[in-house]
Amino acid sequence: MHNTWLTRISSAIGRYSIRCSVLVAVVVIACLGSSMSVAGAVPADDDPIQEEVSFQSHGLTLHGTVFRPRSVAADAKLPGIVLVHGAGPGPRAKYVPEAEVFARAGIVTLAFDKRTDGYSFMERDFGLLADDVLAGLATLRGRADVDPAQAGLWALSEGGWVATQAAAKSPDVAFLVTIGASGFDPLRTQTWNLGNQLRHAAVSGAFRDAVARPGALLISETGAFPEAGYDTVPMLEQLRMPVLALWGEHDTLTPPAESAAVFQRALEHAGNQHATIRFVPGAGHTGHATTDGFDKVGGLVVDGKPLGALGPEYADVMTSWVQSVAAGRAPLSSAEPVPAQVDTSQAPSSGAWYEAAAVRYATLVLLLIGFAGYPLSAWIGRRAESGRNPVRWPARWLSVTGLVAVVGTLGYLVWIFATGGQGAAAFVAGRTLPWLLLQICTFAALLATAATALTWWRARGQLSGAVRVRLTLLILAGVLFIPWALYWRLLLP
Incomplete structure (x- = not known):
């Protein structure tokens, strides 16, 4: 009697264990299948290959990453592009979204860390930065997978002043793409930006005008604002290579409508037949997603700050344009209608x-x-x-x-x-x-x-x-x- 009872218990435990094992196996297989389907949504073949590089400029070693497409023929010669930083420290991590977009489109891309020697809040030299860019371009053009005749520059914001100077200096720049570049000097651009920041903070009246006029003039004369009066127009008037100039419709750091007009006039004066001026809807200063130019919607987070998502239209405009240029079909000059601009920028002095x-x-x-x-x-x-x-x-x-x-x-x-x-x-x-x-x-x-x-x-x-x-x-x-x-x-x- 006792043995029969033990036998029944053992049999029940055995059946229960088998059922649990089957259930666990089903769950594991389901999870594996789910993870496989998620991984399959973003094929590994789509991720660019990254290679660490370094190059010299004015005795300083600069470090960067080359992003190149995975699925290309071994002997292919691809177009190349160097990413030129905006203002600030400029770690390459901020430019990974653009680098990956270009690489996936078959464009070998170099993103590098901006120099810290000779660049600070109180010190900067656009000529020196332009030489850094050209050194990076030489590195890119020397690669076996890059067509040296089809290597150009992409530049954000402050990088517009740097890249236009680099392009005017060297015939090696095959094309130029800018986003959020200013047609005015850095001081006037910054005072316009400050005016927008104050307006966003509900500050109105005479104080904003005090910042834009006598305040800006004071800062200019103290020498505390580096490259305050730098004029980019003479550089623009030397550019005859294809140029794609873009501005986000919600740009609050650079006056988009006024800058576009300056670019158009200067490039026409240069006799440039391949200057394209466009505006990116739903985008801010960097071309990334925003609702009003002050927030960042989605995208990577670098140093605790969101970058905003890189919209498909912005990416498509840039990559398709570069591909057309590299294929020998550079678009003829065109300009989109200029969107409304809230405030007009002001020169610090009226000449009184x-x-x-x-x-x-x-x-x-x-x-x-x-x-x-x-x-x-x-x-x-x-x-x-x-x-x-x-x-x-x-x-x-x-x-x-x-x-x-x-x-x-x-x-x-x-x-x-x-x-x-x-x-x-x-x-x-x-x-x-x-x-x-x-x-x-x-x-x-x-x-x-x-x-x-x-x-x-x-x-x-x-x-x-x-x-x-x-x-x-x-x-x-x-x-x-x-x-x-x-x-x-x-x-x-």
């Missing part, structure tokens, strides 16, 4: 007499002498004049508010340029908090000027000669401060 450097800096020196000199001289002679200056308090108020307004305005605008407008946001009535405080200081200085002048006039008989001189200089500084504040838009809404 009061914008001359001598006038502006002389005014600044007089203001600093008047506002800062009064408290300094009062401190030096405080014992001899103690209790004999009824104008002391309004004069001190004028000195402090005037000095804060002048120094604060210049410092704040420099900070806006240095940070690219990051952190600026409307506080009240479209004004940032620092700008609002500077405007309050400005109006306080005007009231203090009137109070100081009135008190000085009433008490002029009680004042010593030295006090009269100091107050006269201070009041003159207050009067001179009025046109200065108007020029810097501090008295405008």
Whole structure:
């Protein structure tokens, strides 16, 4: 009886184990089949082959990756393209989407790390960067799988200034593709970009104009903005190779409509018969997906920042154009209708007499002498004049508010340029908090000027000669401060 019971239990356990094993096997096979079908959706044959390379430029070793298609004949000679960085550090990882798209289209592509020696926020040389690009192009043209007569450049943003110079320098550049390139100098381009960033942050009114005009002129003259006045038009006017110039319709960093017009005029002046100007719908500055030019939709994440997906239309336009050029069928010149552009870019100076450097800096020196000199001289002679200056308090108020307004305005605008407008946001009535405080200081200085002048006039008989001189200089500084504040838009809404 006991043995029969044990036999039944053992038999039941055996049947249960077999069922579990069959069930596990079915699940494993299903999972394997699912993973195989997913892998089959993106064939391995479609992935470009990557090769690490290095090359020399001005004594510096630059490193990059060559992306080449997998399925080509061993003796095939393919077109090649070098990717030219936009502004910033420029690691090659940011350009993998473009590199893979070109490689899959049968175009051997070089993406390399931008130099850090000789390139920084305060230092850059487009001529040096152009030489780096040409060194990379020479490396690409020397490959057995590249047709040296069909190797060109692709350039993003700042790379447009670099690549056009490289193309003008060397006959080895067979074609040029740009995305988000500017037709203006870097300073004007950056001020337009800052204006858009401020508008996006709900900042409006006079402050945006202060950034675009007197602020930009100040930055230009400090030398803190490298290559500020670089003019790309003379380079464009030398380009006779096929050019494809693209802009995203939502570009907020480079004025797309104005830049397209500059490119078209310059290339026509060059007699270029193969200049194509196009706009990428649903794309931002880089040609990648965006809803408004400020966000990035999908795509890779590099250094914690999304790049935005590279849209199929953008990829198709570039690759089909390069393939046509390489096949000897470069499209004839054409230009798409220019889309609407929210704001028009401005040159920092209108050429007015009061914008001359001598006038502006002389005014600044007089203001600093008047506002800062009064408290300094009062401190030096405080014992001899103690209790004999009824104008002391309004004069001190004028000195402090005037000095804060002048120094604060210049410092704040420099900070806006240095940070690219990051952190600026409307506080009240479209004004940032620092700008609002500077405007309050400005109006306080005007009231203090009137109070100081009135008190000085009433008490002029009680004042010593030295006090009269100091107050006269201070009041003159207050009067001179009025046109200065108007020029810097501090008295405008």
